[in-house]
Amino acid sequence: MVDLAEMARVLADCPEARDLLAELENNFYCTFRPRPDDPENYDQQQSFVEDQVPGVAGLLGGNACLGGEQELFDPVSGQSRRIDRITSSFWVSSLGDRYLERSRSARPFVKGVAPLFRIRLSTGESFVSTLHHRVLCLDEEWRQIRELRAGDCLFAIAAFPPEDKGKAFKSRERASIATHIDSIEYVRTDDFYDVHVPGNNNYLCAGVFHHNSGTSEAAAYKLAQFVLNRQEAPRPDTPFWVVGPRIDQTIKTFWKEKLYGHGHIPQTEVDWRRIRWHSEKQALPISVPLLPWPRGRGENQRSNWCIEFRSFAEGAAVMTAESIGGFCCTEPFPRELLTEIMRATREYNYPGSKFFELTPVDPTLTYWIEEMVVEDKVPPTWKFYRCNTESNVADPNSVVGRAWSDEFFASVSQEMTETRKTGAFASYEGLIYQTFNRAIHVVDDMPIPRAEVIHKRGIDWGASEDHPLAVVFGYKDSLGIWNIYGEYHSTDQGKLWKDHCEAICAMYPWIVGHPCFRQSYGDPSRPDLFREFNSNGIPVTTANNRVYEGIESVRKCLKVHPLIGPQIRVASWCKQTIKEFFTYRWEKSSGRGLNPKAAKPQPLKKYDDCMDALRYLIHTDARSTTGGAASYRTEQKQRPQVRHKRIHGR
Incomplete structure (x- = not known):
């Protein structure tokens, strides 16, 4: 077989020979072609690759x-x-x-x-x-x-x-x-x-x-097309960053398997003399300088692109002083990191030079994307695309394909059609309330009657950035359906508890003593705050804090009844509560060591404040209406049934 790398080194200074060698390379590399758009099935690979948006382009996908x-x-x-x-x-x-x-x-x-x-x-x-x-x-x-x-x-x-x-x-x-x-x-x-x-x-x-999934292949192809054909480098060794969670994984997947392995970056385009290695033994480069564009394709023979691989672990501070020509982020990443990387592109800001690809499996890293998409807050210069690798319909020109298409859509309920089509944001690793669905549980038009229903509140104490004060307002209608119509979520450490109480009372007037306005259930861990709230017009009752039983009570309400639908609905303006439904997770193993142990089955104490307040509300009410209104403290002090009989017999 021809040693293309050696030929590239010998002929690097001859543009005409490089062009001929590039043609030869096509015989040795598989060629990627983005699938034509299929908007009905949320597959937009071709648009993602070809569009040159002035802002950020994102390719969201999963695996069939x-x-x-x-x-x-x-x-x-x-x-x-x-x-x-x-x-x-x-x-x-x-x-x-x-x-x-x-x-x-x-x-x-x-x-x-x-x-x-x-x-x-x-x-x-x-x-x-x-x-x-x-x-x-x-x-x-x-x-x-x-x-x-x-x-x-x-x-x-x-x-x-x-x-x-x-x-x-x-x-x-x-x-x-x-x-x-x-x-x-x-x-x-x-x-x-x-x-x-x-x-x-x-x-x-x-x-x-x-x-x-196929998202990284399309992103690699888009990167290669940008640096080889769409935009000439403005200066020598202009950096184009590829940023991923771990440097070795990123280089292995994006360079060794995709960019180089699949021939998106031909060997004849690489300046092999100046390559820097992360691991030369494993053929993993940290920096890949490309040769200047040959005459006829470019005008500046002194400028060239340099593909550099970075990791999220480096942090935003390391990246702020850089000036780069573009970037591609792969795998879920923090929004703050994206902000700093975007700052590094301010000098050139080329259309089509800023993009990412990911499968949204981590809510703490990708929920901000979902908020943008669902709430129609995507910046005008940004655009998101779908990579539907599970595309459930075969070739539409095939008779069999049409049959599969009919069978597929017939199998999906009307409420779930949108979610099943896109696959994006469907579920997350360790998600506690996996059945929560915007299309089913979130409503835009929720009346708030003052009478004929029972109003209650759930309260989770807090006053810091990590653990805010959270209050949820809800009422149960005649069908027994919970309607969550309000929330108070504050991280303001400058407020007194009295100020918080006044703000809560001002949101929805609460008639203390009225039969339609009942208990406010609070986390039993802070009896001092019970007294504080009681003295400021918000009587608080001890909530039942049985975590697993409480989670099960909320899950039962999320279940869709065949006649009346879900037994809990959340008003669309309760933004924090909706967000936490998607971010409330079980703790997971660190994954370290040869034999990593599974994590204890307990909720992660982060992004859980409204969920805790909701759990206090629904579970304590369920216990009280079924004859089990014992408080958390009382339950903790209870002894086995035999001991109870001995005590009562004294």
């Missing part, structure tokens, strides 16, 4: 993945678990550059509804997936299931004994065995799950390798 019954093997615990029963992040085996590695996967979550197919392999194993799910073939190309037929060979490690599957192998050739597809059979139309493995972007299942 597996059926819930599919089992995944955890190499750390040594156990296989069904996808629909995995409730936290877990470990998988994934394919690195040359070795089988242990990688941490996010918790699987329902991404949509689609026709599911069982793919049976010659090894006797099988898996259930959508037709747009991608697997690694024997020629080391990723292909969708719909592109494969019985007899096609997949890249597998099934030849290894089960006890050796978790071990590293020294070369890909050793794993390249003739595992072929025996059959592809329709199973049913049902929920399918997204499995997201940051870093290697693949995982081992049923002896073959499965791929993550």
Whole structure:
């Protein structure tokens, strides 16, 4: 085979030879072409790649993945678990550059509804997936299931004994065995799950390798097109940043697999003499200077782009003094970091030079994007695109494709159609209230009657940036449905408690003693604040603080009744409460060590203030209306039933 890298070094100073060599390279690299837009199915890859928006472009996507019954093997615990029963992040085996590695996967979550197919392999194993799910073939190309037929060979490690599957192998050739597809059979139309493995972007299942979403491929292609064809560099070594969660993962995925590995940046465009390495042994560069544009394509033979890889861990402070020509952020990132990176582009601010791609799995990092989209607050120079890799409809020109399309939309309820189509913002890792849905539980027009209903409040104490004072207002109507119509959320540490009480009373007048205006349930941990609020016109009753029972009470209310719908509705102006429904999570394991332990099943004490207040309100009311109004303190002091009998018998 021709050594293109060596030829590139020899001919680097000859633009004409470089152009000829670039044509030669096409014979050695797979060529990515963005899928044409399919707006009805929220697939906008082509627009994302081609649009040159003046502000920030974002590509949001997920992975067309597996059926819930599919089992995944955890190499750390040594156990296989069904996808629909995995409730936290877990470990998988994934394919690195040359070795089988242990990688941490996010918790699987329902991404949509689609026709599911069982793919049976010659090894006797099988898996259930959508037709747009991608697997690694024997020629080391990723292909969708719909592109494969019985007899096609997949890249597998099934030849290894089960006890050796978790071990590293020294070369890909050793794993390249003739595992072929025996059959592809329709199973049913049902929920399918997204499995997201940051870093290697693949995982081992049923002896073959499965791929993550396609957002990073489109972003890599867009970056390459920008620096090679759309915008000439303004100065020597103008930085174009690629920023990700970990530097080694970012370089491996974005450079080694995508930009360089898939030929988006041809070898003939790289100035190999001046490359700087993060790890030369693993061929992971930290800085990749490109050659100046050749005559005819560019005018300045002294200017060139330099692709630099950075990590979120470096922090915003390190990035503020830089001046860059563009950036691409990959994986979920903090909004504050994006702000600082954008400052670095102020000198040039080229259209099409600022973009990101991600799968929104972490609410603390991506909820701000959802707020922009849902509340129509996207800045005029920004634009978000969908990468619907689970695209539930096959080729529309196919008779079978039309049949699948009809079956798919018939299987989705009217309320869930929008959520099932996009897949974006559907669920998060460790989310406590996974059934909360804007389309079902949030209403724009909520009346607030003064009579004929029972008004109550829930209060969670606090007065700091991390733990604000939160109050939720709600009433229960004649059908027993909770209507949450107001919230008070304050981090103001300059206010006295009296000031807070006055502000709360001013929001919605509360007639103390009136039969329609009942208890305000407060967190029992602060009896001093009970006295403070009582003296300022807000009588507070001790809330039931049984956490898990309270969460279950809220979950029951979120459940959709076949006749009356959900048993809790939230007014659209209760912004903080709605936000916390999407960010209220269980604690998760740190993932450190060879055998990481699972986290204790307890809520994360962050972004939980309105959720705690709501829990006090709904659960304490439920306990009181079912004859169990005992306070948290009373419950804590109770002893086993036998002891009660002895005490009462004295």
